[in-house]
Each structure stands twice: as C-alpha cells, then as structure tokens.
Amino acid sequence: MIKHESTASLALAGLRVLEIGSGAALAYAGKLFSDFGAEVIKVEDWEGDALRSFPPLLANSDREQQSALNAWLNTNKRSVTLGSNHVEEHAWLSRLAKTCDVVLDARALREGIDVLRRPVYGTRDAANTQNVPIEVCLTWFGETGPYSHYVGAPAVCRALAGAVYGSGAVEGPPHLPHDIQTGIVAGLAAFSSAISALLGESDGSRRYVLSIHELAFSVVEMEVGMVQDGRHPKARLGVNRFCTTHPGGIYKAREGWIGIFAHTGPQWAALCAAIGYPEHADDPRFESGPTRIRHADEIDAFLTPALLTRTATEWFEELAKVKFPAVLVPTMDELLVQSVHRERGAFVPVQSGTNQFEGVVVPFPLGDAGPLPGGAAPLKGADNPFYRSEDALAPRVRRACATEMKPPLRKIRVIDLTMGWAGPLAARTLADFGAEVIKVEGAQYPDWWRGTHYTDAFYKERLYEKNSNFALMNRNKLGITLDLTRQEGRAVLLELVKTADLVIENYSTEVLPKLGLDYTALTKVNERLVMVSMPAFGAGNDWSGTRAYGGTLEQASGLPHHTGFAQNPPSLTSYAYGDPVGGWNGGAAALLSLFVQARTGKGRHINLSQVECMLPMVAPFIIEQSVCGQTIPRQGNAHPVFAPHGVYQCAGSDEWVVLSITSDTQWQALVNLIEARQLSADVTLNQVEGRRLRKQEIDAQINRWSRQRSADRAMGELQQAGIAAGVVNPVWRVLDDPHLNEREFFKTIPRAYLGKYRATTPWFRETSAATEMVRPAPTLGEHNLEVFDRILGMTKEQQQALENCGITGTEATRKADRQ
Template sequence: MRTETGSSPPQTPLAGVTVLEIAGGVAGAYCAKLFADLGARVSRVTPPGGDPLHSVRLDPDEPVTVGLYDGYLNAGKQIVNDVHTAAACDLLILGETAERSADLPSPRIATLDISWFGSEGPYASWTGTDLIAQALAGMVHPAGPAAGPPAFLGDHQATQIGGLAGYCAGVAALIGGRSEHPQRFEISILEAFISAAELQICHSEVRGEALPRLGVNRFVPTCPLSIHRCRDGWIGITPLTSTQWQALCAMLELPELGSDADLQGLGSRYPHAARLEAAFDTRFPARTAEEWAALGRKHRVPMVIVPNAQGILDHPVFNARGSLASLTLGEATYRVPLTPLRLETTPPLAQLDAPRKATAPATPLPAVADDTAPLAGVRVIDFGMGWAGPLATRMLADFGAEVIKIEAGRYPDWWRSVDWSTDAIARKQYEESRSFSALNRGKKSVSLDLTQETGRSLAKALVEHADVIVENQAAGVMQRLGLGYEHLSAGRDDLVMLSMSAFGGGNIWSETRAYGSVLEQGSGLPCFAGRPEWPPTMAHLAYGDPIGGIYGAAALLTALYHQRQTGRGQWINNSLIEAMLPFTTPALLIKQATGRESMRRGNRHPVLVPHGCFPCAGEDNWLALAVVDVDAWKSLAHVMGRDDWLQDASLCTTEGRRAREDEIEAEIAAWTGIQPAGTAAAMLQQAGVAAALVHRTDEVTTDPHLQARRFFYGIERAHVGQQWQAGLPLLRNGERYPMRGLAPFLGGDSEALLTTIAGCSTAAFRQLLADGVVSLAPTNLRQSG
C-alpha cells in the first residue's frame, strides 16, 4: 500500500468539482465541508442577517469558544454574500434552515436539499434539533437509567450523519454524470440517522416488543458491555464469546466467574450484571487503562482505552495515523478530526484554512448523458460481515451496483446466527436473521472456503472482473489469506478496495479485537455524554458499526468518482474508531481553547434552554423538547398557560433561563406528566416549539411520517417472514430508489456466478461442492473467540 510522500501536496479526489452551499444549519455545512476536505471548490452563501452558526458558543461559560464550531465546519470554503454573484456549480447544497427561494441558481448535476424531515409528510413543517431526530429514530429511549429519563446522545450527531448522507448522494450524482435536467435529491436528517438504529429495530421485531431501558451502559443481550475506572483513566470492555469471557476473568484474577457454567453464554450473564460490574470495579483500579488495553490485545479480549479530549489529542495511534487535521482560525491553530475517508492515494486535506473570499471559478465537469442508477455496471466483491461492511455495500447496492457477497460454509456472516449447532443448521436458523436480511438486501451470495487454495483462487477470479472490493475482517486477515490489496491489485491500476478495522491497518493497535461497542468506547465519545456522576456513557450496543459503515460507503463513492475521472483505483485504509471522532469535535475545541475538559450535561444543552426528555401520561412515555430561541420560549409558555413566564423579561434570555433551569424543568415535567406524548408534541410543534415523542424501538417502523414518506421497504422473505427495512434516506426527483432484491440465501448464487464469471464448468462446480470449497449450508466447524 503506497502513500503520498514528499513536499508536494497530495492529489485530491474531487478536484475540479464546484459546490455552492446556501448556508443554514449544521447538516448542510457538514455536507459541504466533506466536499471541501476532499478537494472540491466550495462557495458558501451566508444569510443576509449573518450566519447563526458564527455566534454559537460551545461552552456557555467560555466566550473564547464562540465561532469555533463554525470555523471547523466552514474551513476552506469561499464566502460569497450574494447567491447571484456565485459562480456556476456542479452541486447546490441547501442547508436544513436555508431559505428556499424560487430564484436559486440551477446546478449542472444536482441539488442536495437537506432538511430535518423532508418536504412532505406529517412532520414536514416541524422544527428539528439533534435531540428531536434522535428521539424519533428510536435511539434515545433505550439509553439511560432504567427509571428514566432516557438519555440524549449528544449534539451534532444526527446532523453530521444527515450531512454525510447528503455527501453520498452528491458523489453518487457526480458518478452518474450530467443528464438532460439537473437532479434533485431530498435528504432527511431523521431518515439518515435511523441507519444507526436498525439493529434495535430488528431486535424489536424478533422480540415482538420494544427493547427495554435497563440502565447506564446496559444493553441486552450483551453483558458485560461496560466502562470501568482504572488507575489513571477508563477502560471499555465487550467480551462476547465464552473464550473472551474466560480470558477476561483470568486477566482480572476472577477464576470463579470464568468457570461459572451459568456465565458462559452471551445471554446468560445479563441477570448478573450488577454483581459482575461490581466485581470488575474492584479489579480494574490495579492497573492503568493503557496496561489493561495491552493485555486485552495480547489475549484477544475486546478492551480499549476510553480517552477524554486530552487523551484523544495525545493518542499514539491517532497521532501515528494522522487522525487529526490542523485547523487555523485567525492566529490560533487547533487539532480537529480529519475527515475519516482514508483514501491512500487521494487523502482528505489535513491542513484546514479559515473560510476565505471567493476567487475565479473552476473548470466545469464534462457532460455525461446518463440518467440510470448512478452505480449501474459497477461490480462489488463483498468480504464484509456483521454491520459496518455490509451496510457500506448495501448502500452501493441501493445506488445500483451489483454486490457479490463472499461467505464460507465454515465461516458464514456472523449476523446470520449465534447458534451453529447441528440442530440449528438443520432448521436453517441461519436464514432467519432479520439483521442479516436487512443489511444484505439486493446482494448475491457465493460460498467459498478461503482457507483452501481453490477457494482463494476462485475469489481472485471473481475479483478480476470487479471494480470494488470491501472487507471488514480483523486487521491482517486478508493479507494472510493472500487477498490483501497488494495481491488483488497486481497487474491492474483501477481496483478500489476498502478495508475497515478498529484502528485501521499497519499500526501498533491494529490487532485490537473490536465490536461496534468497542469502536464507540475507543473514540472517547462516551466521555462527553451522560451526567457527571455517571461513568462515561454509551449510546447503544454497537454505535460504531453503522457510523463506520456510512463513512465506508462515502469513501467508496469518492474513490469510484476518482476512478471514473482518472482510471486509477486505490486502497482505502479506514479506521472504524476514526469514523466516530467527528462527533467529539466540540469537546476537542473546548479543551484546546480553554484548557478544560468538556462538561457533561446529561440531557441539558450548552445553548438551548430548556432541553431534555420529560415524562408524559402512561408508563415510560416521554417527550423530547428543545427551545431553540426566544420565540420558541414564548410559544412554550403560551401553550403551557404560563403568563408569569411571558411577563418575566429575565427568562427571555438563555442565561436567565439557565439560572432557573431546575425550576423550569420541574414545571415542564408537571405539565407533560398529564399529557399524552404525541398530543403534547403536536401542540408544541404547531406553536413552533421543537418537540417529539420519544419513540420506543418498536414504534419507529410504524411512525406515520415515515410511513407516509415510504421510507421503509415492506418485504417478505422465506425463513424471515414480513419485515420493514430502512431505505436510502433520500428521494431522487421525488421518488425513492427501488429495492433491488432480497438478502441472498447462503451460497445461493454460487453456481451461476462461478460458471459465468469465474469460468467453472458444471462438473467442476459439483466437485467444489464435494470438496467443501463451496457449501450451501453452514458446517458446525465455526470457531469462537
């Protein structure tokens, strides 16, 4: 794998692309930032009254933090004051609060219209915030104390993912090229963020009820999934298999737990969670977090340091990989997360400059008459398993690519099942997984045992006729099989390959054993969530997987566009933990500007007051509410019948309300406590107040707005039955992309694809079955640990 060296700046993959951003909100700004960081020329039109982002204070007690997040979002963009003076553009981005006037310029390729809820549906006119989108996506209800309230994940997370979805739509449009009329993509922030909730939705369908909220850092069925104080910091752990569990107990010198027959199964440990966590809390202070993490790597136990802001800035792997970019704002320089699309030949910009005035326009892209699915004709070989890799390739399939999934009978996708017994295999339980069904729709399946030379040779034969390779195996696995990028790209310059692992390949922590929870822990994000008296607080059991998967799709689309322009492929060395780092940007900026770690505020917000989840009538029903400005405050007071609040001038300022935040929250809770959550949300939204009921995980698929917008595909598959599956979070020219097929059966396309692509004869295929190179059902040889 080669990287750019020397003093000359690296080539950027989107050089020559021109983007015009109509400012308004974090999602639109983040979408445009991604284009700028990958080399596009981005011009930003600010509102006539000034950009509200410029006055945002990350810490209410620290004036020095004013404008820092605005500077991060808009670094490298060119500022124009009048849309009519802006140069012609390939892409037009409309932020979620931007004015949508009739005289906006027409782009050459596409408009990316980003909004909270889309232009149609019951919530189309609603006011949104990160909390509101998180609540409606089903992400808030399962997190936090069992008694409530549900826990807010943190600000700028739904909006960043909404912006990332917009970026994916934009690059897909660039790949498709110019058509007779510019395309219009409508991106919903709520729909984009539901990608992070798909696992909980699938689990709820299996259970026939919502996932319960069980306490801070407790998520069924995984136990322990927790964060513990060490001698000098925090360690996150997620032992899933019995081998990992026994190794952890041996490391902690708790042999009685490791040998306890009642604690060997993944689901059997949860009833003992409090006892186990208490036992761990007596052991972890004996060593530093760094020492424990090193032992975890040695014994293949999923354990990782949970760094605070200073720990992220000092992190040995982040620094070795260049995970942090340099942001210059005036006389000050800050280190902020690098855009986590780690294209080796055409990396994102690592030196970020402050916004600058516009200069001469760039050369326009050539016209390409193509109005089909943007990735039609692209073939992807998918070695991915679980969530992150399959989500990335599912997005490519949704955009029209042909995706061929490689599995083996002795090592199928681990999301097919957790029971590989002979009886379970005979019942075809491995075809019943709703999670697998959702993440692998529209793909084909070839079964190949890659531990056999014949299997590897056939995999290489498929790769010879492919454009893209994707894998999220543990770091080094593909190289040891002779299927690394250096092997597969030999003799061809156009191959694109994405590798995704916890810390990326080629560094001292690459061997870290990781699941989606470990990715969140390792990013440090839990250190900035929850209440001060809680341990660092996690969002859910595998947050890092979907976030890493979406960034993986973005990296692939970017590399494919560059391939179309130059004929050159490249390796993408993505770190799934790095993909979580953009969420930590506010905390990193606060630390560098003030010298202090970011305050953990629970459900409260540094700018919006009041802000939180409030109890409603019925059992465990909650209302998410956020007051975004003084007008919303007055509307809230009016709906609640609080004339005294309306007459109190001190409450018309954020500072005045913050001084009485306890009192205000208690009064709101008393009012909401007798209201049905849906009724209260509708009343408040009609009055202009951002509010929503906090969806349980089993309520998302039946949400009337999402149903009206046809966001979920209703499918029926053998062994699964009926299922709702999340689609792409966008409309293209007012229409959803069509679903391109159900998830494949294990090895179901093996004969057709190996004979037509790899050149196998019918007789040779039968011999492959006889030799176990190809299997149409799992064996019970799968290894754990």
C-alpha cells in the same frame, strides 16, 4: 491558508460546490468536499449560521467572533453573504448556482419544505436543461408524510427515530447527545449522494432529497431487526448496559477507565481468567451474552472491584494478549496525545483569523488525493467581491437533467468481504445506488450476523437464514460462498477480483495477509483495483490487532466522557454506535475512491480506522480541549447554545418528549402554550443567555405541563405552536410510526426461511416515492450459479466440482464436516 503539496491531485479538485442553508449536516457535507479540494462556496445571510455561536468562541478580530467548532466545519471553503435586496440576490444566486457542479441545499431546515419548490438555480424548464447542477436537499422529515411540515431539530429527529430512548438510567430521563452527531451522519449521507450522482453523471443531473429523521434511524437499525426476531428486551436497561451481552460497558480502573465487551464464550472465559475468577466461565447463569445481561448486577459485583486492582493501561495490555475486546476510554487530553492517532495524522491544525487550534481530520486517508491536513476558515463574506464578478459567474457546467432513473453505480462491481454491521452497511450503500455487490461468505464461516451460537439447531433448522439484522444490512446484494482457507476458493476469488472495481473488507488485520489475499496480491490480477479495509485502529500500528465491536469503537473515541449526567460514569449509548458510524464512513470513502479511480484509472488501498471515523462525533470536545486546555464536565441533556432544550416526562409510564427552543420567538410561543405567566413576564428570559441561567426553574414549569398529557399529545400541541418537539420513541414503536409508514420507509417483504419481515428502504429519494429495493438479502450461496456462470463462465461440471469438495455450498456446515 494551509497548502497541500499538490492541490491538483486532490480527489475533488476542479469541482465547484454551492452550500446554501445552515446547520452541522450541511456544513459537514461541504467540509468533505472542501477538504478534498473542491471549491466550496458557503452562502449565509448576514446574521450568519447559528453554528457561529457554538462554544468555544474565538476573538478573531474587531469584525466578528467565530466559533471554533464552526471554523473546523468550514475549513478550506469560500464565504459569501446575501444582501438585503431579495430580487437581485435571488437572480445573482441563481447565476452562481448554474456555474456549480453540485448544490447542497439545506434551506428547508430553516424555511420549511415549501422552499424546495424553488430550486436555487431556477426552474427545470427547457431553457435551463443545459445548466443544471446535481442537487442534494436536506430536510428534517422529507417532502411527504404527516411530519413533513413539522419544525425540526437534531434532537427531535433522533428522539422520533428511536435513537434516544434506550440510553440512560432505567428511571430516565434518556440521554441526548450533542447535536453535531446527527449532523455528521446526515452530512455523510448528503456527500455520498452527491458523489454517487457524480459517478453516474453521464446520465445527467440528479436531485436527491434526504430526511434527517430517517438518517438518524440508521444508527439504531440493528435494534429493529432484534425486535422482529424477539431478541430485544424492550426496555431501557440502564447506564452502560448493552442489550445483547454483558459485560459491555465502561469500568473504573486504578487509573483511568477501561472499556470492555464480552460477546462470545471464549471472550467471557478469557476475561474471567484475567480477573482471577476462572470458575465463573462455566457458570450456567453466565453461559451467553443474553443470559449474562440478566445477571449483570451479580457480574458487576465481582468484576468492578477486580478491575480496580490495575490501571486501565495495564488491563488493556493484558487483555490484548488474549484477543479480548478491551480499550482505553480516554479523556480529551488523553485522546489528543495517543500515538496511534498522532501517527495517522488524525488531529490537524485549524486556523481562524489569528487563532490556531487542533481539529479532526476527515477520516478517509486517500494519500495524494487527500484530505487536506487542516486548513483555514474564511471570515464571513470574505469572498463577496470575487463571486459577484462576471468572471466568477461565467457558465461552467453543461449538464442536462437526468431523464431516466437509472442507478448511478450500475456499471460498478464490488466484492464484499465484510461481516457484521459496519462493513455490510458500507457495501450496502454502494448496492443501494446500483452497484453490483457480490457478498462472499464461507459455508463454514458465514457472516457472524447470521448467528454466533453454533448449536445443532443453527445448522438443522437453518437459523443462519432467520436473522433479520442480516436481512436488513445485506439487501440488494448477490451472495456466493467460497472457502478462502483453501487454495481452490482463493483462486475463484481472484478470478472475480479481476473483473471488479472495488473490494471492501473488515476482517481482523492479520486475516487476508495470512490467506495471501492482501492488497498487494489482489493488484497482481487487477492493478486498477480500489480496496477499502476497515480495522478498528487502522492497519500498520501498535493497536492494529485490537479486537473491537461497535461499542468498543465508541469507548475508544472518548465520547462516553461527554454522554449522560455527571453523577454517572462515562456512558455508552445503548447501541453499537461505532458500527453504523464506521459503515457510513466506509461507504463514503469507497464512493470517493471510485470517483478518483474513474478520473485517474488508478487503484489505491484505503486504510480506514473505525475509531478515527468516530472522532468527528467527538469534535466539539476535542476542539474545546485544544482551545481551552480543558473540557467542561458532562452536562446531561443541556444544549451548548439553545435553552430550554431537553427530555421532559409525560403522563404514563416512561413516556417522554424532546423539545428544543432555537429562537426567542419559539420561547414566547412556549410560555404561552404552557401558561407560565411568571416566565412570560420576565424580560430577562427573552434572550437565551437569561434562560440558561434559569434552567432548573424553566424545566420545572415545562415538566409540570408535560406530565399532564401523553407524549403524542405534547408533541402535537408543541408542533402546533411552531416549536420543535418529538416523542422519545422506543425503537419497537418506530416500526409503527405513522410518518415512516406513510412514506413507505418500511416495507413488508418475503424472504426464504425468514418469511415476511419489515425491511427498510434506501435513505435517499429521487422522487417522492421510496427508492425501490431490488432484492432481499441473499440466502447462503443463493447466487453461486448465476455469478460463476455469468461472470466467470464456469461450466456446470466445474461448479459441481467446487461444491463436491466443499469450496462452495448453500448450507452452513461445521468446520469438522467440511471434507
């Protein structure tokens, strides 16, 4: 096993975590614990987790084959297996669970939600109240609602959540991603829930129940805001067509592929000049992103041949000079040699038996607190003897059940210097768990998600208060305004920082140093401060100044080379994928840093790379490249293990259903349901290997059946037969989803200027009811008086002086008007 220089200094050293169940979500949550030093005990039945069969396979020994992907997901863990005697094994497992600080429980994904009525550690009765671990339970659809007893799968949850329909060719079928991508998001959520509970453990043990369906929705949450504001095209626009702007896709260069995003007018003008068509910058058809997407074919007619005149590297270097968001779109072999990632230690050795290959590091660089630079995966059952010993089962944890539902982070104060989606989502995670998050904007420089078209109407009609995306991403926060370009504004910010536990920011890397507000400056007033920075490629390297959006991060990760069908170019998803992924990772990194701060009393600066946060999404392909020296071409909607699996057309225009057969029993149920007698009689199809070889024939039979019924009816009949299936919902229909609405995942609330809108509720639950929202997103400067008075003790005269000179304010002002 690869050793860390000082394991005692790792962030989670001394914690014991029980990981029980199966699937990538559970495994990744456990990996986040184990790679930061926790003692993670992975419990499997003797057949093992289905992930063990994911390619590529390693021949470790005569004893077992091991999936390289599964090995990466299980570095630095311990492995125990369940025996056949159910009564004795349950008693043993209950004793083991009571020695743990955290239980990560995914049994419901395989056994159904009824299993959650029987906690691993036993009942929550009076006899057990002093030995109760923190518990995080993963479910497909939650414990309540019409879908709660549905058979789930990552692709099914994603389809129902609106995170499939928008990607792919106009004529379909939409694109399905690799299952692990949904698992990474759910794993981050489980980890964040557990760390929040550990930060608030003085209140006692907590139990969180998560819905992977609702977590899958988080990657398209932006589009729900656009639907409500009337800005969504309500259509699938095609491969590499981004709904809010154009060009925003991937283009062939003379060598390699270049990813570009032109959102603003100056960016479009810079691109036109670079490709030799400066006259198009002033063409009224192309004046904004929404107008350019309507003329995308015309733009591509001159853009595509122009980009073929240089290599991708030449375009990247040329466009970087004018701060245009452009990146290389690397293949896996190219990604693995990029120095920007090598220098940060993004790729780490993974050992499985006698095999060693490269995987992806956990992307939270906490220095001496971790993560471990790689590690070894245990053989199945390798730690059975120890964890069945009396020494291992001796009681360790003396934690009572929480009796009051107080927010676990209620004693934490966060200064939020973020804009857009990724940074505000990271800060919102802390706010949802109860932290006091103070969002700082400038009246002259408001969050750009309030709007970027600075027309007269923007100011006179307060359009900056009427953007649903901003409202969705900034709930539960206080909002103040400070002009940080002026000394008086910076002085007030420093006074706030003195009182804070954490600062989170996602400015371009040069902004805070120019303002004299970098981490060094902030620690002069608060030496225990934690700061999380979220640039695209991290700070301190040759690409640190690269401008990026969520789609840019996806392009730079290389993921598009493994999305979609082989006949198309490398393909983006239809949403700004890198933003929610960056936000999830930023929130988790912030929580973990606060946990270390609470243990040590020391602060630290987390230099996050948002592209690096995308690399776990690409892990199957990075690992395949490392193990095999190459990757297989894009496989469309085929699954690496399960068959049949895909998107099938239903009756009606652009209606689709996803199904995923994960067992031979489900296969028999399917052929009976669709009355495919010739398939049922063929014994070679009773195992998945045979079904993969006959994919086209089987898919044709499923399509014949599905085209005769609506997507809703197809889902209902398949679920009734015990088959994981779900409608491919467009995001605008997700707002009317009966399951989400019965669970009150969406709530209609009022907000000043915006009126009533559909807000999301936090994605974790301590009871069957939705977690309440404390407050809607702030209007500009809404909490100036409260924050300056309560926290800084300013007099009304001092506050009025700041407003009079334009340092603060409650209305957006043009830069030229600020004096």
